[in-house]
Amino acid sequence: MTLSPASERPAAAALPVALDQAAQRRRERLIGIVLRSASIVGFFVLWYAASLLNAHVWKLFNPVLLPPPHKVLEAGIELTLSGELVRDIGASIYRVVMGFLVAAVLGVGVGTLIGRSRRLEQFLEPPLELLRPIPPLAFLPVLVLWFGIGEMSKVVFIAYAAFFPIFTTTCEGIKFVDVLLIRAAQTLGASEREIFRYVVLPAASPSIITGLRVGFAQCLFVIVAAEFLAADSGLGYLINDARSFFLMSHMLLGAAVIGLIGFVFNTALRRLEARLLRWRVDARSGG
Amino acid sequence: MTPPPKMPPKIRIESVTKSFDGATLVLDRINLDIVADTLTCLLGPSGCGKSTLLSMVAGFVQPSRGRVVVDGMEVRKPSADRGIVFQDYALFPWRTALQNVAFGPMIRCVPRQEQITIARRYLGMVGLDAHADKFPGQLSGGMKQRVAIARALANRPSVLLMDEPFGALDAQTREQLQEEMLRIREIERNTILFVTHSITESLFLADRIVVMATRPGAVKEVFEVGLPYPRDRASPRFLDLERQIKKLVREEVLKLGVN
Numbered sequence: 001m002t003l004s005p006a007s008e009r010p011a012a013a014a015l016p017v018a019l020d021q022a023a024q025r026r027r028e029r030l031i032g033i034v035l036r037s038a039s040i041v042g043f044f045v046l047w048y049a050a051s052l053l054n055a056h057v058w059k060l061f062n063p064v065l066l067p068p069p070h071k072v073l074e075a076g077i078e079l080t081l082s083g084e085l086v087r088d089i090g091a092s093i094y095r096v097v098m099g100f101l102v103a104a105v106l107g108v109g110v111g112t113l114i115g116r117s118r119r120l121e122q123f124l125e126p127p128l129e130l131l132r133p134i135p136p137l138a139f140l141p142v143l144v145l146w147f148g149i150g151e152m153s154k155v156v157f158i159a160y161a162a163f164f165p166i167f168t169t170t171c172e173g174i175k176f177v178d179v180l181l182i183r184a185a186q187t188l189g190a191s192e193r194e195i196f197r198y199v200v201l202p203a204a205s206p207s208i209i210t211g212l213r214v215g216f217a218q219c220l221f222v223i224v225a226a227e228f229l230a231a232d233s234g235l236g237y238l239i240n241d242a243r244s245f246f247l248m249s250h251m252l253l254g255a256a257v258i259g260l261i262g263f264v265f266n267t268a269l270r271r272l273e274a275r276l277l278r279w280r281v282d283a284r285s286g287g
Numbered sequence: 288m289t290p291p292p293k294m295p296p297k298i299r300i301e302s303v304t305k306s307f308d309g310a311t312l313v314l315d316r317i318n319l320d321i322v323a324d325t326l327t328c329l330l331g332p333s334g335c336g337k338s339t340l341l342s343m344v345a346g347f348v349q350p351s352r353g354r355v356v357v358d359g360m361e362v363r364k365p366s367a368d369r370g371i372v373f374q375d376y377a378l379f380p381w382r383t384a385l386q387n388v389a390f391g392p393m394i395r396c397v398p399r400q401e402q403i404t405i406a407r408r409y410l411g412m413v414g415l416d417a418h419a420d421k422f423p424g425q426l427s428g429g430m431k432q433r434v435a436i437a438r439a440l441a442n443r444p445s446v447l448l449m450d451e452p453f454g455a456l457d458a459q460t461r462e463q464l465q466e467e468m469l470r471i472r473e474i475e476r477n478t479i480l481f482v483t484h485s486i487t488e489s490l491f492l493a494d495r496i497v498v499m500a501t502r503p504g505a506v507k508e509v510f511e512v513g514l515p516y517p518r519d520r521a522s523p524r525f526l527d528l529e530r531q532i533k534k535l536v537r538e539e540v541l542k543l544g545v546n
Contacts, residue, residue, distance in 0.1 A: 180377040183347055188391040188442055189367030202381045279381045279422040
């Protein structure tokens, strides 16, 4: 064996280290997957155990109160086949999306106007600050009386619930744009309008997008309540209707479906956010 | 009225006084004429109002009394003819390096293809061709400042204002950028007003050094450097001037007391 030159030694030593790190990363990822799966499996096992043990061994409470998971699945299949589930999901999503769009337009619009003008902010701040702490649900019965039990009352209610998070974050984002960026744009010849379009809006976009995501979560949060009170379709209606007939598995199914919808939408919105704000993600990980 | 001089200065600062809240006097009757195509350094310790003076030439801030005149016109607001480079880069983080440099041409409504050609030329001038598509967040401090310089130059401003542009960079990067600054200056021929608190930096770059007094900010002394470029930071003449200026600046620092 010949002696390798001294200069090669660090490289030769670095290689196993790099392999080591790759292996370590793989192991970390694997542990993560195992833990996550274990918690989901564990959840269902516990549910099963509680339900079956109660029904057959301990009889602590009425078994009707906690059906095993497969009963919920059966309810899902039954309602899917009858078309009810799809109709209710469609109705809820329609209302959420409509209400959200109204809230997005108004929230971003008003937030931008107020963020731009201190006078307007002084003028509109008191009523907005008085309205903000009132839970949207407090207005639901009033809205139903005003707009009837049709789609209108639900859309207005959801729009109202989502308005504040969107409005607030937009307003903050517009107000706190780095003054150096504005000065830089001024010395590059940009007019007020161009500064708004090319500097203020993009600088505020992370806040606006965060506000939209929070607003959307808020929509999903309140839709069920709106459909409890006055509706003949939707997931809230499904739950409330099942309550009248003591259909535990249908009630749990409704809740589970809402959870799933929320999860899917939130994941999609986070992906969209990461894509739109690619520059910001880069800034965080880049060196 | 007195007859106008043969060669009017590019920038004329006429007894400019600035006080904040009508009380704190930041700058006291500054008079300064800056000839076209020269590089002038405003040198002084922090708090001497040199950045405020630069902001007034840029048009961000108005003098309390007196006026700033560029090309015979009083400065009232920022203009694309006076480009600026900030210490903190102020790049648009959502635009790539190329898009940052293309910002000025885009505002001037230059056709899209030409915007890119211009931006590439200036990125090339600062040695960043390979990083055109990176976002500022992916660039080092020195690279960001190169992009900021290219962005300011891409508009072909006749005046280039630099506000401690290399202050946040490490010593090696700073010297490298100083050298490139001189090279670029030969090509672009802007009138440069450069704010710094580094004596060595001002001596390496400037045709003329304006040493500022503090409390209130005023012109203490003006040095015509007169050394040929490229300058050797270790030459006897350089070191001698450095010593002289250091003495002046130290007097001003002492005036500020412990801070």
